[in-house]
Amino acid sequence: MTAGQAKPAEPAVADGLQERFDATIARDQRIEPRDWMPEGYRATLIRQIAQHAHSEIIGMQPEGEWITRAPSLRRKAILFAKVQDEAGHGLYLYSAAETLGADRADLTERLIEGRQKYSSIFNYPTLSFADVGVIGWFVDGAAICNQVPLCRSSYGPYARAMVRICKEESFHQRQGYELLMTMMRGTDAQREMVQDAVNRWWWPSLMMFGPPDDNSPNSARSMAWKIKRHSNDELRRRFVDMTVPQAEKLGVTLPDPELRWNEERGHHDFGTPDWDELTRVIQGDGPCNARRVERRRTAHEEGAWVREAALAHAAKQAARTARGAAA
Ligand SMILES: [Fe+2]
Ligand SMILES: [Fe+2]
Numbered sequence: 001m002t003a004g005q006a007k008p009a010e011p012a013v014a015d016g017l018q019e020r021f022d023a024t025i026a027r028d029q030r031i032e033p034r035d036w037m038p039e040g041y042r043a044t045l046i047r048q049i050a051q052h053a054h055s056e057i058i059g060m061q062p063e064g065e066w067i068t069r070a071p072s073l074r075r076k077a078i079l080f081a082k083v084q085d086e087a088g089h090g091l092y093l094y095s096a097a098e099t100l101g102a103d104r105a106d107l108t109e110r111l112i113e114g115r116q117k118y119s120s121i122f123n124y125p126t127l128s129f130a131d132v133g134v135i136g137w138f139v140d141g142a143a144i145c146n147q148v149p150l151c152r153s154s155y156g157p158y159a160r161a162m163v164r165i166c167k168e169e170s171f172h173q174r175q176g177y178e179l180l181m182t183m184m185r186g187t188d189a190q191r192e193m194v195q196d197a198v199n200r201w202w203w204p205s206l207m208m209f210g211p212p213d214d215n216s217p218n219s220a221r222s223m224a225w226k227i228k229r230h231s232n233d234e235l236r237r238r239f240v241d242m243t244v245p246q247a248e249k250l251g252v253t254l255p256d257p258e259l260r261w262n263e264e265r266g267h268h269d270f271g272t273p274d275w276d277e278l279t280r281v282i283q284g285d286g287p288c289n290a291r292r293v294e295r296r297r298t299a300h301e302e303g304a305w306v307r308e309a310a311l312a313h314a315a316k317q318a319a320r321t322a323r324g325a326a327a
Pocket of ligand 2: 086140143168169172
């Protein structure tokens with residue numbers, strides 16, 4: 001283009017790209033990083049994947065606090081492995097966000113500045129070792145309900161990351177349930193610890209699925225793009241139906257007087273979570289929000305030398321390779 005020549009007006013989207021994207025979604029095929037995608041789709045995915053990654057990383061804290069206090073070497077090894085798995089999930093997910101052009105350092109910055117969210121559930125305290133079991137059973141169980149459908153999400157790297165994550169989550173759920181089974185076979189005091197943990201975690205676990213459908217503004221668009229496959233309420237119902245028989249087998253009571261089987265619907269009826277509490281926790285006013293973010297910030301700052309060392313090492317290696325090529 002020579003100087004003075006008017007720049008031709010660009011069409012908003014090059015011909016056929018939107019149509020090709022829509023057709024790929026309609027055929028239930030995957031969108032891959034190099035494919036054209038609408039900006040809204042990209043932004044929605046980055047937000048969802050980043051929140052998911054942050055949840056995995058922050059989610060290491062409530063249980064991580066029990067590693068040094070685990071009651072046996074076996075329980076310590078199991079808990080260590082589980083918390084380490086969550087770190088791995090975070091890393092896959094940050095990598096998936098990077099395929100969309102997000103910058104991991106920027107995402108971490110957003111998390112510790114409170115500009116990006118993570119799952120509300122990790123803002124509750126872990127008061128006894130039974131909480132480790134109940135988190136495995138409820139929280140990893142809820143994660144499975146949420147994430148199994150994401151294995152069919154329309155964005156390739158996200159869907160593929162979910163396949164491995166879900167396999168590990170189901171191990172997490174079983175280790176939690178096995179721990180609770182063991183405690184329920186123990187003393188009265190241990191059984192009371194389990195029941196107390198169930199009472200504290202039940203409602204926050206139901207809230208993990210997000211606000212009710214009539215108050216979840218982004219859901220419809222995510223479902224149309226097949227990023228999300230089921231609504232919040234639908235997933236919550238599935239979780240309740242899955243968990244009630246497990247509670248019976250374990251011998252604990254779920255703290256909801258309205259919970260009962262509805263023969264006609266073929267599902268359980270259950271009470272309404274305290275949505276005001278969910279709003280408060282999401283907005284930063286849960287029992288442990290400040291502590292969780294502060295801990296993450298400290299870990300990030302204390303890890304700066306590791307990142308710097310890795311970068312210096314990579315630069316040295318690249319220089320060595322360049323020298324070798326030039327010789
Ligand atoms: Fe996880
Ligand atoms: Fe997990």
